[in-house]
Amino acid sequence: xxxxxxxxxxRAVVMLAHGLNQRASAxxxxxxxxxxxxxxxxxxxxxxxxxxxxxxxxxLEDWRQVTWDHWREDWREGAITGGALAASLGVxxxxxxxxxxxxxxxxxxxxxxxxxxxxxAQVLLAPAIRVHARSRxxxxxxxxxxxxxxxxxxxxxxxxxRGTSVAAYEALFRYxxxxxxxxxxxxxxxxxxxxxxxxxxxxxxxxxxAWIAIxxxxxxxxxxxxxxxxATAGYGPRHYITDEVGMGPQPFHDLVERVAAxxxxxxxx
Numbered sequence: 001x002x003x004x005x006x007x008x009x010x011r012a013v014v015m016l017a018h019g020l021n022q023r024a025s026a027x028x029x030x031x032x033x034x035x036x037x038x039x040x041x042x043x044x045x046x047x048x049x050x051x052x053x054x055x056x057x058x059x060l061e062d063w064r065q066v067t068w069d070h071w072r073e074d075w076r077e078g079a080i081t082g083g084a085l086a087a088s089l090g091v092x093x094x095x096x097x098x099x100x101x102x103x104x105x106x107x108x109x110x111x112x113x114x115x116x117x118x119x120x121a122q123v124l125l126a127p128a129i130r131v132h133a134r135s136r137x138x139x140x141x142x143x144x145x146x147x148x149x150x151x152x153x154x155x156x157x158x159x160x161x162r163g164t165s166v167a168a169y170e171a172l173f174r175y176x177x178x179x180x181x182x183x184x185x186x187x188x189x190x191x192x193x194x195x196x197x198x199x200x201x202x203x204x205x206x207x208x209x210a211w212i213a214i215x216x217x218x219x220x221x222x223x224x225x226x227x228x229x230x231a232t233a234g235y236g237p238r239h240y241i242t243d244e245v246g247m248g249p250q251p252f253h254d255l256v257e258r259v260a261a262x263x264x265x266x267x268x269x
Contacts, residue, residue, distance in 0.1 A: 001078055002051070003085070004031050004041040011038035012265060013086040014094045015078050015119075017101025018044070019242070020128070020172055024051045026158035027098070029243045033256045034096070037265040040085060044078035044101065046071050048168060050160040063161055064147040068171040075104045076112065083117030094263045095122040098242050099202070102127030103175050110187045111178065121191040123259045126200055126239055128172065129179055130207030138169050146170065153201075155235035157245060185215040192221040193262040195255065197228070197238040226255055 002024070014034050018024050024045035031041040045051045047070035048063035062070075086093035097105045102124040109119075141150050149163025182188070194212075198205050205223075212221050226241055229248030237246075244252040260266075 001045055001074075001081065002043040003081065004028075004035055004043060006035050006038060006040045008038070010040040010089055010091055012040075012092045012094055012263060013042065013082050013089065014039045014096055014263065015042045015044065015082040017075070017078070017095075017097040017105060018046065018049065019099030019101060019126075019240075020168060021152050021154045021160050021164045022049070022098070022100075022158050022242075023160045024049060027242055029252075030096070030256070030259075034260070034263075034265065037260050039094070039263070039265055040089075042078050042082040042085070044074055046074050046100070046104070048160075048165070060161060064149075064165050064167060066165065066167050066171060068174050071100075071104050071171060072108060072112065075108050079108070079115055079119075083115055087117050092120040092264075093117055095119050096125070096259060096263075097122075097127070098125040099128045099239065100172055100175075103129055103172065103179070106188065107175050107179055110182050110184055119190060121193075121263055123193045123195065123262050125241055126196040126203050127194060127208070128176060128203055130204050130211050131176060131202055132204045132207075135202050136173065138164075138166075139173070141166050142170070153237065155237060155240060155246065157235060158240065158243070179211075182215050185217060188215070188217055189220050191262070192217070193258070194221060194223045195226050195241065195258065196223075197241065198225050200239050201237055202239045224258070226258075227251065 016027055018027050048066040050059050138150050146167035148166045152164045229251050232248035234245035240246040
């Protein structure tokens with residue numbers, strides 16, 4: 001976990017969480033964009049993921065034996081840190097999460113122990129709450145054991161490891177299954193902006209839209225589309241919408257503006 005302080009007095013604290021097999025540092029451009037608009041950022045690093053660019057044998061070993069409980073602990077540590085910072089400054093606490101990060105966050109809001117400081121609003125980027133059926137085909141590798149690394153489709157510039165462990169996939173799918181039917185959807189009644197590409201390779205936009213409707217979240221959640229510029233994007237998968245290289249300069253600028261507006265942050269300093 002890393003706390004990126006705002007240079008001036010912050011207008012808000014934002015907890016920021018990365019995706020599956022994505023380095024936490026891949027979200028630094030987004031963190032800096034939010035910081036320049038008046039937010040202090042708590043950047044969460046989930047167990048097993050590299051934080052920076054250097055190969056880390058410890059994180060790889062963690063990656064081979066990670067469980068969903070590890071990620072629950074990581075999320076809670078970030079939420080408590082962000083909540084304490086927001087309370088001390090007297091400013092709102094927001095959340096921005098991508099894919100796995102958004103999935104863990106939503107699960108913890110509905111199933112975790114209540115926090116002393118609740119979130120005021122959230123932005124979920126391609127949240128892996130409902131994934132395409134084909135995304136579960138990786139489960140055929142379960143017979144090879146939890147330590148086996150499935151070759152990763154994550155783009156090289158942002159990925160944490162060359163493969164995603166069976167253990168990590170099992171943890172992700174356990175979260176997704178746990179959210180199939182939410183017992184206390186009222187815990188999700190906070191202003192929420194969901195941004196994703198309608199042709200996302202991992203997350204099902206139709207499945208997510210149905211999930212929002214089933215849990216009667218329409219009054220609080222907005223699902224909107226984004227699209228990368230295929231001519232200027234540096235890597236291909238539509239799922240990755242967290243940086244300028246992956247989206248293209250203008251689409252990433254537009255995404256940052258939409259995130260900032262949803263969180264009532266100011267213009268770039």
